[in-house]
């Protein structure tokens with residue numbers, strides 16, 4: 454993956470982190486209008502690094518070995534808004550199960 458895309462994705466990771474820390478009202482407002490459901494493609498688990506160390510695949514579906522334990526805030530709130538969808542779309546042509 455080229456450096457420009459990696460920097461673009463890192464901005465999104467930081468944006469979600471700061472929203473979680475300082476603007477949860479924005480997160481609540483936007484996730485309330487979110488539609489669809491997760492298809493477990495695992496693309497959002499590759500936004501910060503090549504692939505999250507907790508990500509596993511079985512029969513083509515992703516799962517997180519930390520799902521029932523502690524997860525980073527970014528993981529549980531994704532996608533917050535259209536910008537997050539745009540971020541993950543930089544890595545995959547297959548649409549996210551969520552939409553706005």
Ligand code: SF4
Pocket residue numbers: 490491492493494495496497498515531532541548549550551
């Ligand atoms: S990119 Fe969307 S559909 Fe895929 S695992 Fe993440 S939230 Fe689920």
